[in-house]
Amino acid sequence: MRSIDSPSWISRALGFGPISVPPVAVAVTRHELALAVFRRGSDGLELRELQRVPLPEETFGGGALGGPVGNAAALGAAARTLLERVSGRPHHLSVVLPDAWVRGMIVELGELPEQPGLALEILRFRLRRLVPFRIDELRIAATPIERLSGQEEPVRALALLAAEGVCAAIEHAFAAAGARVGQIVGASLARLEGMAAGGRLPGLTAVAAVESEGFTLLFARDGAPVLWRQKTFSGGLSDEDRARLLAAELRLTRTFLAERLGGEALSSALLAAPATVQPFWERVLAEGLGRPVTVLTADHLPLAEVPPAPGLELLAPLAGATCREVTP
Known part of the structure; x- marks a missing residue:
């Protein structure tokens, strides 16, 4: 910057x-x-x-x-x-x-x-x-x-x-x-x-990153960003509350993508998160995106x-x- x-x-x-x-x-x-x-x-x-x-x-x-x-x-x-x-x-x-x-x-x-x-x-x-x-x-x-x-x-x-x-x-x-x-x-x-x-990263890819202070969800076409969503976790939020926050964001995102990208299908969905919480967020993202999610390797x-x-x-x-x- x-x-x-x-x-x-x-x-x-x-x-x-x-x-x-x-x-x-x-x-x-x-x-x-x-x-x-x-x-x-x-x-x-x-x-x-x-x-x-x-x-x-x-x-x-x-x-x-x-x-x-x-x-x-x-x-x-x-x-x-x-x-x-x-x-x-x-x-x-x-x-x-x-x-x-x-x-x-x-x-x-x-x-x-x-x-x-x-x-x-x-x-x-x-x-x-x-x-x-x-x-x-x-x-x-x-x-x-x-x-x-x-x-x-x-x-x-x-x-x-x-x-x-x-x-x-x-x-x-x-x-x-x-x-x-x-x-x-x-x-x-x-x-x-x-x-x-x-x-x-060919095609349309969803990339989610989870940190202790919040999450970022971006969509990229052939490696270039086309959509960026970012939310901060409030202090004291439980995992369930954080999951609901992300689920709501995913619903809005899917609606936006359907309207602006003509329902273009995702080529892949990737997750970057600490190992201790990967299974939880992998499940939440898969449910929200309606497709399997792969942990970044x-x-x-x-x-x-x-x-x-x-x-x-x-x-x-x-x-x-x-x-x-x-x-x-």
Whole structure:
């Protein structure tokens, strides 16, 4: 959400020659920093190194979008320690945030001016009425996506929102440690990039991701997003309440897809979730989508080998972030 503004699927659609980002990515959560270094080989991405550093509990606040930053000094110290542990210390990297810290939504817009600053102001004005956050405190990125039947406005875009204070604090922490953050991306979008690499997602695919703070459900056609749904879990919700929340969202989604995509059948439905809750969410999704759901495995990603513990829950979005491409 910083200097990277054209993911690979939009670059391909526009006919540009994409450039791969550095194969180093850091996952930032409330509890730790985890850095993965990959090597691009003929058989896919090879995990060369994985380092993890815990964060003090007060580093990030418990509010929406991961904020506020409660201990910038602790974040900076953890970033230095993390980079010092890596062989061949990296100077450029990507950052992956939890989905709960990067909210996505589809917006329809009128024709936008060519000047990026003016286009951003129009987007901010539109989002001001749609989101429960102070727009001036957000970092916003948007990418045009496929038009659908029944669309009233000429432009349809995936807008991504993150807390400016959180993004800036992370960038500053790594810059002070000698590494530039080239992109900040949410886990679901990064994971999608990895899954779609090399044409791995033909047709219409549903991808659901469950985290402790909520879930994201996206639909992609040939790897490019066409629909994005995201919900936050309120504190104290039981599994049954969470299942009802997702079931209601799935009913709305299926109605939308039937109207806008002409009832196009899903090619596949995939689930990314912690192992302890996979069976529960697999059942809920299968009932809501009306088709079997497959749990994400290493076969769905451009990895040269099955990753070691802690496995795909951590490494899938990190690998995906290194699959992203930018236009020159």
